[in-house]
Amino acid sequence: MAKSEERKLVEDYCRIHPKLKTLTLARKIYNENIKRFPKLKSVEHIRRAYVNTVRGLGGKRLRAKTADKSLYQERNFDTTNYKPFKEEVNTSANVLILDIETAPLVAYTWGIWNQNIQPSNISTDWYCLTWAAKWLFEDKVYSAKLTGAESLRQDDSRIIKGIWELLNKADIVIAHNGQKFDIPKLNSRFIINKLHPPLPYQQIDTLLHIRRQFGFTSNKLDYVNQLLNLPRKKENEGMPLWIKCYKGDNKALKEMLDYNIEDVRILEETYLRIRAWIKPHPNMGLFILDESESRCPTCGSTHLKDHGKQYRTTANIYSMFSCDNCGSTGRKRVTETTIKQKRHLLMSIPK
Numbered sequence: 001m002a003k004s005e006e007r008k009l010v011e012d013y014c015r016i017h018p019k020l021k022t023l024t025l026a027r028k029i030y031n032e033n034i035k036r037f038p039k040l041k042s043v044e045h046i047r048r049a050y051v052n053t054v055r056g057l058g059g060k061r062l063r064a065k066t067a068d069k070s071l072y073q074e075r076n077f078d079t080t081n082y083k084p085f086k087e088e089v090n091t092s093a094n095v096l097i098l099d100i101e102t103a104p105l106v107a108y109t110w111g112i113w114n115q116n117i118q119p120s121n122i123s124t125d126w127y128c129l130t131w132a133a134k135w136l137f138e139d140k141v142y143s144a145k146l147t148g149a150e151s152l153r154q155d156d157s158r159i160i161k162g163i164w165e166l167l168n169k170a171d172i173v174i175a176h177n178g179q180k181f182d183i184p185k186l187n188s189r190f191i192i193n194k195l196h197p198p199l200p201y202q203q204i205d206t207l208l209h210i211r212r213q214f215g216f217t218s219n220k221l222d223y224v225n226q227l228l229n230l231p232r233k234k235e236n237e238g239m240p241l242w243i244k245c246y247k248g249d250n251k252a253l254k255e256m257l258d259y260n261i262e263d264v265r266i267l268e269e270t271y272l273r274i275r276a277w278i279k280p281h282p283n284m285g286l287f288i289l290d291e292s293e294s295r296c297p298t299c300g301s302t303h304l305k306d307h308g309k310q311y312r313t314t315a316n317i318y319s320m321f322s323c324d325n326c327g328s329t330g331r332k333r334v335t336e337t338t339i340k341q342k343r344h345l346l347m348s349i350p351k
């Protein structure tokens with residue numbers, strides 16, 4: 001078979017099957033014509049020498065196309081069974097993950113740009129629309145939402161009691177921007193609704209730790225989760241949904257609750273992914289006091305690795321470890337220096 005004949009044959013096939021993938025087409029040409037033209041070269045030869053040329057993918061362009069593919073290939077990282085740790089260590093700690101949604105505050109204003117709104121111009125202040133919370137590693141999500149009538153009265157007294165009780169049981173509370181938003185907002189609603197302060201708990205504000213440790217373009221939960229290939233936030237229509245809730249729309253309140261519940265689930269994933277970077281993490285070792293083994297202060301696991309590397313403060317040496325379960329690093333409490341060695345240790349004066 002002459003070269004021009006081969007070329008013509010491939011051209012015809014390309015015209016008849018424009019959508020067939022290059023390699024499939026080359027295979028088809030080869031299989032269907034090998035009997036007629038026993039000298040037909042290999043499938044790979046047909047693909048490279050003819051199909052790509054006919055389709056305009058010769059040389060540089062072909063290389064560029066394949067290079068692009070590898071660069072912009074979609075990450076098909078399967079997150080369904082992915083866990084950023086190997087085992088769920090059950091500590092005695094009650095770790096509560098929570099998120100709240102509040103109504104917008106409504107005010108009288110003379111304009112829309114750069115307004116300074118006086119408290120006397122406020123028509124209705126914000127209140128709690130919904131809340132959702134879950135215990136770490138447990139499936140159940142606890143939640144509550146206002147009824148339409150309650151929202152019209154701006155009365156969240158019924159639902160606020162539930163989250164107050166959960167906070168009373170919690171040892172550690174995780175929230176995104178919890179230190180500046182969720183916790184102070186809840187405290188306001190507690191005191192307004194004549195509830196005492198809940199029993200003290202430790203806080204982990206994921207926003208704070210993300211901001212401190214990383215340089216992401218945005219520290220919003222949705223943006224960070226997109227980068228980390230974690231589940232994304234549920235979409236909602238934005239402000240109109242909040243206005244509908246404020247106006248007592250039951251359907252909107254239900255949608256708000258769904259959104260809220262989803263947020264809590266997502267936050268759990270984010271927390272588990274970043275927990276090794278949280279410094280300092282509340283010491284989980286204190287929730288499983290173990291006399292025989294050392295525990296990871298972040299997750300409570302006993303799978304610790306000693307890398308033979310030492311951590312030096314100004315006056316002491318400690319051996320470091322990393323946790324094989326959650327990936328966090330730390331140091332032992334007991335110093336590596338003897339009393340005799342320390343006696344001869346001198347220190348500079350910082351001032």
Ligand SMILES: [Zn+2]
Pocket residue numbers: 296297298299300301323324325326327328
């Ligand atoms: Zn750990």
